[in-house]
Amino acid sequence: MNVSSALATSEGADLVRRCRAGDGSAWEEIVSAFSRRIFNLAFRFTSSVETAEDLTQDVFIRVYKSLDQYDPKHGDLPNWLMRLARNLIIDDYRHRQRNPQNTYAEDVDDHTFHLRAVGGGMQKEMERREIAKQVQEGIDKLPADLKTCVILRDIEEMSYQEIVEILKIPEGTVKSRINRGRIELAKILRRMRIVNM
Amino acid sequence: MENEKLINCTEFETHLTDYLDKTLDSLTNKAVAAHALKCPLCHSLLNDVKVALEVCREIADPKLALTKLEAGILSATMPDFAMSCEEFETHLTDYLDGFLPASVFHRWERHACLCSSCEDLPGEVVRSIATVISYKSDELSLPEGLHAKILQSTIGTENAKAMKASRFSQFGEWLRSLQFPISIPQLAPVAMMLLLAFMVVTQTVSADGSISGAYQKSFELARQTYQESSGIVFGDKTGEQKSNHEPIQGTFVNEEKR
Numbered sequence: 001m002n003v004s005s006a007l008a009t010s011e012g013a014d015l016v017r018r019c020r021a022g023d024g025s026a027w028e029e030i031v032s033a034f035s036r037r038i039f040n041l042a043f044r045f046t047s048s049v050e051t052a053e054d055l056t057q058d059v060f061i062r063v064y065k066s067l068d069q070y071d072p073k074h075g076d077l078p079n080w081l082m083r084l085a086r087n088l089i090i091d092d093y094r095h096r097q098r099n100p101q102n103t104y105a106e107d108v109d110d111h112t113f114h115l116r117a118v119g120g121g122m123q124k125e126m127e128r129r130e131i132a133k134q135v136q137e138g139i140d141k142l143p144a145d146l147k148t149c150v151i152l153r154d155i156e157e158m159s160y161q162e163i164v165e166i167l168k169i170p171e172g173t174v175k176s177r178i179n180r181g182r183i184e185l186a187k188i189l190r191r192m193r194i195v196n197m
Numbered sequence: 198m199e200n201e202k203l204i205n206c207t208e209f210e211t212h213l214t215d216y217l218d219k220t221l222d223s224l225t226n227k228a229v230a231a232h233a234l235k236c237p238l239c240h241s242l243l244n245d246v247k248v249a250l251e252v253c254r255e256i257a258d259p260k261l262a263l264t265k266l267e268a269g270i271l272s273a274t275m276p277d278f279a280m281s282c283e284e285f286e287t288h289l290t291d292y293l294d295g296f297l298p299a300s301v302f303h304r305w306e307r308h309a310c311l312c313s314s315c316e317d318l319p320g321e322v323v324r325s326i327a328t329v330i331s332y333k334s335d336e337l338s339l340p341e342g343l344h345a346k347i348l349q350s351t352i353g354t355e356n357a358k359a360m361k362a363s364r365f366s367q368f369g370e371w372l373r374s375l376q377f378p379i380s381i382p383q384l385a386p387v388a389m390m391l392l393l394a395f396m397v398v399t400q401t402v403s404a405d406g407s408i409s410g411a412y413q414k415s416f417e418l419a420r421q422t423y424q425e426s427s428g429i430v431f432g433d434k435t436g437e438q439k440s441n442h443e444p445i446q447g448t449f450v451n452e453e454k455r
Contacts, residue, residue, distance in 0.1 A: 017370045017373075020370055020373075021363075021366040021367045021369070022361070022362040023361065024348075024354070024360025027348070027357060028348060031347050031351075035339055036337075036338070036339050037336075039337065039339055040337055043337055053346075057346055057350055060347045064351040128335060131328070132332050132335045135329060135332040136332070154326055155329060175291075179286070179291075182322050182325065183286055183322060185325050186321040187321070189321075189324075189325050
């Protein structure tokens with residue numbers, strides 16, 4: 001069962017209420033439920049474990065400070081929290097694109113993937129790690145605007161309307177970027193021989 | 198029965214095609230159907246012929262995608278409707294999502310058949326999306342110590358369980374949560390009635406509907422003032438006598454004028 005779905009309704013509101021009252025265990029529960037998802041989203045954009053780690057920490061600091069603004073009437077906790085996280089991560093990504101000196105060095109080759117074992121032995125596991133690494137490299141080769149749209153659509157599985165709201169650009173632009181991004185990614189993955197043609 | 202007709206296997210075969218075409222008279226039709234039910238060999242023959250007919254119909258009306266030959270003919274005869282590679286790529290996601298309008302759809306399919314550089318692209322994109330989705334399911338595990346770092350930077354301690362909410366703040370949050378029902382418009386009449394009941398009980402509102410019997414008091418005051426005034430003008434003693442009465446609540450007697 002998805003951890004965040006367990007906090008979908010009144011449970012989420014109750015947790016936030018306890019957090020605001022100063023209950024540490026309630027806040028720990030929220031951190032446990034969402035940290036992995038937020039860390040992975042940050043890694044998709046940064047391709048760096050260290051930067052993703054710092055970004056995840058920043059997101060939670062902002063969430064903690066914004067708990068007073070959470071209103072269950074405007075959506076459940078996972079939606080509110082992930083919307084906040086996406087906005088912060090995308091803002092950070094855009095900021096780094098504008099300031100290339102801040103960009104995270106291409107340490108995608110250096111870091112170690114901690115993929116969960118899915119069976120099939122060590123050989124299969126190694127292959128999966130290699131493919132995952134190459135797919136991330138392929139995504140990194142996309143231009144920034146296309147990369148953002150492809151991640152939000154195909155990895156985060158957001159609707160066109162949600163992407164429009166988060167990026168604040170017209171729906172036509174979103175559609176065209178997703179289309180362009182998918183085509184470019186397919187060509188990149190073909191050149192990298194990741195996808196069997 | 199008089200109307201019942203019986204046929205043998207040879208007659209069944211003779212009538213078979215007409216039976217399937219539904220051109221037999223009702224009596225013969227019934228006889229063929231009855232024979233098919235009784236005779237397993239003829240029943241099997243009937244099924245075989247039915248299947249063979251369906252296969253023939255499918256061959257006559259193929260439901261295959263646009264062939265290269267057909268696309269070539271259409272392209273040669275209707276060159277104005279050809280699609281460029283750029284246009285083809287623009288419509289790719291809409292094609293995959295099934296949102297292409299019919300007119301564009303046919304031009305798009307024709308281009309996919311004829312253009313050697315584009316024919317593999319839809320398949321590549323589909324496989325690429327599938328790879329990304331499968332990559333997505335391989336989530337990274339959380340780096341060691343990140344959990345503790347988050348707790349330290351937000352609540353100032355890694356031991357979150359030791360941090361308990363005070364009773365005062367719990368009460369404050371409970372009060373805050375009570376704001377929800379009051380803001381529901383349907384509860385407004387209930388709140389109004391409760392307020393009215395409270396005012397009646399505390400005698401803020403009197404039985405005649407006035408506030409603290411203000412109407413009754415004001416009439417009494419007007420009457421008394423009138424009597425005093427008329428007593429002074431006509432030298433009536435009753436006015437003075439009445440002026441010795443205690444003033445009505447909320448008024449006073451001006452001693453200097455007396």
